Amino acid sequence: MASRLPIIAVIAAVLLFLLYSSIFVVNAGQQAIVLRFGEIIDVKNEPGVYFKAPFAFFDADSVQMIEKRVMRLDLDDIRVQVSGGKFYEVDAFIAYRVSDPRTFRAAVSGQIELAEARLRTRLDAALRRVYGLRDFEAALSEERGNMMREVRDQLRPDATSLGLDVEDVRIRRTDLTAEVSQQTYDRMKAERLAEAERLRAQGNVAAQTIRARADREVVETVAEAQKDSEILRGEGEAQRAATFADAYKRDPAFFEFYRSMNAYGTALDNTGTTMVLSPQSEFFRYFRDPEAKPEPGQPAASLPAPAATTAPAAPAAQPSTAQ
Structure with a gap:
């Protein structure tokens, strides 16, 4: 019995090895292609434990696991040309999954890297075709969804x-290339400078208009004030003359005395003027006789403001001037 234990152990090990070689597990998110001598004999799409023929090392039956989940392929900095002739850089990505494992195995031997390489080339071509029919603004408008x-x-x-x-398919970014970006910046800068010059010119025109209106209003206001002042001055002179006339009518003697006193004050306040008058002159009659009254028809003594070198005599006086 003891001599049979090694044989039993070997047989058990062989059976376990055969069992292990014939079992494979498909996880959630995976699908399995069962191959026999390189030919597809079955596809397992549901998760679970499955059996196959053993001796995979003899290439009898083998299993290739393929992702069943949705995968993402990113493409960055794709250079595309729009209808206007300018170039732009586009970032996009594809969401895809393996829907037909048999076709996938036959086309790219089940290698996801080969499939993504072919998708990358075809996405680049599709983006070029779509952008080539539109301008840059289309990718920034509501048409972006239609483009994707x-x-x-x-x-x-x-x-x-x-x-x-x-x-x-999603377009993540559409951006200007370096040279186009500089050209766009220069164009926008020129447009802004032109707009600034236009606004500055409009401001200057408005300022000149306001300044001219203000100057005109100043001239009109000053002219109106001068006109009013002349009118008031004339009215005052008229009122003054009327007041003097009324005063003369009421008391001619006092009015003559008042005018003579004003003439004396004017003559004596002037400096730099010498007057030579006769003491018997009518101009000094109130000095000789405070109660003097002018003869009928004879004007009262008056003396206007003298010039720098000449002082005119009062009425009825015979003055001579000397410097």
């Missing part, structure tokens, strides 16, 4: 030939 759907629809036939299903 159009790229997706162009990719789907090629993806189907690879056993893939393109779920969605």
Whole structure:
């Protein structure tokens, strides 16, 4: 019995090895392709434990695991040309999954890297076609959604030939290239400078208009004030003359005396003037006789303001001037 234990152990080990070689597990998010001598004999799409023929090392049956989940392929800095002839840089990504494992195995031997390389090339071409029919502003407007759907629809036939299903295509960024960005900046700068010059010119015109209006209002106000002052001065002179006339009518003697006193004050306040008058002159009659009254028809003594070198005599006086 003891001599049979090694044999039993070997047989058990062989059985365990055969069992292990014939079992494979498919996890959630995976699908398995069962191959026999390189040919696909079965595809397992649901998670679980499955059996296959053993001796995979003899290439009898083998299992290739393929992702079942939706995967993402990013493409950055794709250089595209729009309808206007300018170039832009676009970032986009594809959401896809393996929908047909048999076709996927036959097209790219089940290598996801090869499938993504072919998708990258076809996405680049689709983006160029879509952008080539539009201008730059389309990618920044509501048409952006239509552009993404159009790229997706162009990719789907090629993806189907690879056993893939393109779920969605998204354009993440559309930006100016360095040279176009500088040109756009220079153009925008020139437009802003022109706008600033236009606004500055409008401001200068408005300032000149306001200044001219203010100057005109000043001239009109000053002229109106001068006119009013002349009118008031004339009215005052008229009122003064009327007051003097009324005073003369009421008391001619006092009025003559008042005018003579004003003439004396004017003559004596003037400096630099010498007057030579006769003491018997009518001009000094109130000095000789404070009660003197002018003869009828004879004007009262008066003396206007003298010039720098000459002092005119009062009425009825015979003055001579000397410097």
